Amino acid sequence: MTGSKKFKYCPYESPSGVYVEERRLLSMKVIYFIGIGGIGMSALARYFHSRGTRVSGYDKTASSLTRELEQEGMKIHYEDNVDMIPKDAELVVYTPAVPKEHKELVYYQQNGYKVVKRSDVLQIATESSFNICIAGTHGKTTITTMVAHLLRHTGYGCNAFLGGISVNYGTNFWPSERNVSVVEADEYDRSFLKLSPDIAIITAMDPDHLDIYGTAEEMEKAFIEFSGKIKEGGLLISKFGLKRAKELKGTRHLSYSAQNNKADAHAENIKMMNGSYEFNVVIKKKTIEKVKLNIGGMHNVENAIAAITVASSLNIEEEKIKAAVADFRGVKRRFEYIIKTDELVFIDDYAHHPEELRALISSAKSLFSDKKCTVIFQPHLYTRTRDLADGFAEVLDMADEVILLPIYPARELPIAGVSSEMILDKMKNENKRVLDKEELKNWIRKDFKKQRKVLITAGAGDIDLLVESIKENLK
Numbered sequence: 001m002t003g004s005k006k007f008k009y010c011p012y013e014s015p016s017g018v019y020v021e022e023r024r025l026l027s028m029k030v031i032y033f034i035g036i037g038g039i040g041m042s043a044l045a046r047y048f049h050s051r052g053t054r055v056s057g058y059d060k061t062a063s064s065l066t067r068e069l070e071q072e073g074m075k076i077h078y079e080d081n082v083d084m085i086p087k088d089a090e091l092v093v094y095t096p097a098v099p100k101e102h103k104e105l106v107y108y109q110q111n112g113y114k115v116v117k118r119s120d121v122l123q124i125a126t127e128s129s130f131n132i133c134i135a136g137t138h139g140k141t142t143i144t145t146m147v148a149h150l151l152r153h154t155g156y157g158c159n160a161f162l163g164g165i166s167v168n169y170g171t172n173f174w175p176s177e178r179n180v181s182v183v184e185a186d187e188y189d190r191s192f193l194k195l196s197p198d199i200a201i202i203t204a205m206d207p208d209h210l211d212i213y214g215t216a217e218e219m220e221k222a223f224i225e226f227s228g229k230i231k232e233g234g235l236l237i238s239k240f241g242l243k244r245a246k247e248l249k250g251t252r253h254l255s256y257s258a259q260n261n262k263a264d265a266h267a268e269n270i271k272m273m274n275g276s277y278e279f280n281v282v283i284k285k286k287t288i289e290k291v292k293l294n295i296g297g298m299h300n301v302e303n304a305i306a307a308i309t310v311a312s313s314l315n316i317e318e319e320k321i322k323a324a325v326a327d328f329r330g331v332k333r334r335f336e337y338i339i340k341t342d343e344l345v346f347i348d349d350y351a352h353h354p355e356e357l358r359a360l361i362s363s364a365k366s367l368f369s370d371k372k373c374t375v376i377f378q379p380h381l382y383t384r385t386r387d388l389a390d391g392f393a394e395v396l397d398m399a400d401e402v403i404l405l406p407i408y409p410a411r412e413l414p415i416a417g418v419s420s421e422m423i424l425d426k427m428k429n430e431n432k433r434v435l436d437k438e439e440l441k442n443w444i445r446k447d448f449k450k451q452r453k454v455l456i457t458a459g460a461g462d463i464d465l466l467v468e469s470i471k472e473n474l475k
Contacts, residue, residue, distance in 0.1 A: 025124050028090040033057035034105055035095035036076055037066040039172055040186060041118055043161045044093065046173040047125065049074060056086055058104055065165075082107045089113060093121050096189040097411045119191035122161065126181045126195065129159065132310060133195050135185035135226055136203025136239070138356040139303055143201060145331045146307035148174075148182040153324035154316050158182045164350070165332035188212065190222055197230050199313065201306050202238040202248070206355050211383040211412075220244050237265075237309050239302075254283075256309055258302035265309045267301055275340070275367055277301050281308050288318050295330040296337070296347075297363035304328075333464060335360065338471050345371065345454045346474060348467050352380040352460035354391030361398045364454050371454045373398075376440065378405040378459030382415040385422060393426035399456075402432045403440060408461025437466060444473045 029052075033045050036057025042065055049055045049072060056075040059066050066076050077084045080103050092108045092115045100106075108115050134144040141164040148160035149168055157178030163186065165172050185192035185200070189212060205223045206216075213219040220243065227236055228249040236250035240263035245255070257263035259270065267279040268287075275296045281288040281304075293304050304325060311321045330336060339346035345368055351360045357377070365373055375396060379385045385392070385407055396402045404420040420434045435443060448455070457463055457470065 025091065025121070028053065030054045030086060030089050031091045031093065032086055032089040032108075033093050034102065035059060035098045036069065036074070037061075037063050038095050038097065038118075039065070039163050039165075040122075040161075040184070041093070041095050042066075042069060043163075043173040044118060044121055044125070045069060045074060046072070046171065047159075047161070047175070050173075050175050058085070080104055091116070091121075093118055096191075099411070117189075117191075119186075119189070119194045122183065122191075123194040123196075126161075126183060129179045129181040130198050131196060132158070132180070132182045132199045132201075133185040133192070133197035134183070134201040134203070134306075135187060135192050135223065136201070137187065137206045137208045138351075138353055138359070139203035139299065140184055140201075141350070142300060142303045142331050142334050143203060143306050144182060144184040146303060146325075146328060147201075147310050149328050150307055150311045150316070150321060150324045151180065151182065151314075152176075153327055154311070154320040156180075156311075156314060156316055162331075164334060167329040167332060167336075168327070185226065187219070187222060187226075192226050193222065193229065195226075195229060198234045199310055200227060200230050200234070200236050200250075201310070202227065202236070202242065203303075203306070204239060204355065205242055205244070206353065208353055208384070208388075211381075224248060235313055237306055239306075240264075240266075254309060256302070256305045258298055258305065265305050267305055270298075270301060272367070275337075281305060283309055283312055286312070288312070288321065291322055292326045293328070294326060295328065295335060296367050297335045297359065298366065299359040299363060300330075300335065335363065338467060339474060343452060344450045344474065346471065347454065347456045348464065349456065349458045350460055351458040352384070354388055354395045357392070357395045357458060358398070360456065360458060361395065364456060365398070368454045371452045372400040373454045373456065374401040374403070374448070375399040375456045375458060376403045376405065376463070378461045378463040379407045379420055379423065380460040381410055382407055382412050382418045385420070386415060386418045389422045389426055392423045393428075396423065396432075397427055397429045399429070400431065402427065402429060403443070404432070404434045405440065405459070405461075405463060406434070406436060408459065408463070410461065440466070441469060441473070444470055448474075450474060 035041050037059035045055050085104050092113050095118050134140045145166050151158040157176040158180040159176050160174050161183045162172040163184035205220050224247050230250045236253045240255040240257035254264040256265040265283045270279040277293045333350040336348045349360050351357045
């Protein structure tokens, strides 16, 4: 691996044509979002709202996030109805998850409005800023939030476009006068290839979104292409041991790992204390001693190594970095403690890929080795379930007990023969079953034994809507 040189923040000039487009887009007064409740879309909606733009939008269903946007002053409706949309919209932003036949989208496309994808807007909004972009099939939301928190807490400053809700700040976006943007770089629909990083992190390149890429090799190629988007003189930070790491671009490249001392950045002397960790961070020849991380999961120690490497490369003082890490409270639905007592630990997590589930379950079993582990998992997407069923079955077998909910379809139509039973049938663990939501609620209420247990809810669908009722029943 090459390059440990640090560099100071400096703004980059962009082609004049981009500046013209950017000024025009950023000066628009009426913007409409189709799919405004998505985590990435809502961050952009908040960005424009913070600039005084009149923002409104549509989403399929109401959620805690859309309710927050409404409370902040954005008008949102939940019916695909052309009569309810603003006809004076200067810009219409949509997410690829919205069906092509969506009536509102079709209306705007056929009537001469400027209609763009979310990724196009994010590209223009960050074109002239110093960009720290975090990519990877898992881990990116936590690392993005960690990096943004470190820059905010230390006083360095940044604009943050997050793929989750920061527990510290209760939002997925915040503005800053400093022309620095921390951006979650989403590989879905190849969106991340529109970004221009000064610092890029790649956390993982495991197979996912094969409905878009077709093969694992094509997806890996996209990550290699993303590394080639780093600006001249920029820095790539990638997880140690990535497949095809030698093909990643960039003249300055650091690797990171939780504990492998062959990585340029890694942890040493890790100690566990009541769900927290204390460790030293080694970055090349430099050591930051006694860093304390107050969230669970060894994978989060590794995530912290990546975030600290970014902060160190920006010459932020060590003591400020340590104080910021100690104050980091995590991301909603990322190893989030809902209940934590001596008898019962209830964790909710967004994990929806086998490797995310592996990190989640192994971390919980390591931290709470004296407790039996029950996992309630809601598969997300028919295509992902079909393509990764073997991996899901293998990882879920790590738990003592598993309950599967029916597949959450999101943007997809059913696929013949693909269901949660597909995973169930491949599992070796006999303590397993498929329940619908009502059956699950009854099971929690009547049959779940709370003594010495870890209960985990996991998935990227609407399983989070069950968390509060499960919590109340467990009480």
